[in-house]
Amino acid sequence: AQSVSQHNHHVILSEAASLELGCNYSYGGTVNLFWYVQYPGQHLQLLLKYFSGDPLVKGIKGFEAEFIKSKFSFNLRKPSVQWSDTAEYFCAAYNTGKLIFGQGTTLQVKP
């Protein structure tokens, strides 16, 4: 069965620190990959997505993610986090109508 796992459940960083959140998916076929963000009290918003082509994908607010097919990974990165990046981050994989999410990573950025 298709599944997505996120390695970090809770991350605490200081402002200006670099961020990398891990995501692995278990599906051998064609899969589209996403990162969503949920700010406190809000619903999910799309950060970035990968369908095909350049494996380095840039999204909104300075986020990027790299698709590594051989590792079934789609890690999220940001060179310098801000306090406003405090949120929950979800990796997701899509195939044939089903979008499956990972468990989520709570990011807390200290000012």
Add this chain to the structure above:
Amino acid sequence: NAGVTQTPKFQVLKTGQSMTLQCAQDMNHEYMSWYRQDPGMGLRLIHYSVGAGITDQGEVPNGYNVSRSTTEDFPLRLLSAAPSQTSVYFCASGPPSYNEQFFGPGTRLTVL
């Protein structure tokens, strides 16, 4: 466009009661889905639909029913509510060509 709308925003039920969570979208999306969000478990897919008249089960379908009689609406029915169904429920819709889903604001359900 209103996007994806959900009603109600909050609901409290007693064990054994039934109810329907409403979801509607005005973007003419073929794909619609229901998720529940629980702390530490992310979002789990309950049911999804790839078009009017077509529904299928997701990861956690037990205790929930869906139907898709129109493109716009995708209601989720709880037949006999249980405390384990206390959660935040999100509806989403998306076009098949982009495989991206847009989420509604959620319904917070408490079952006592």
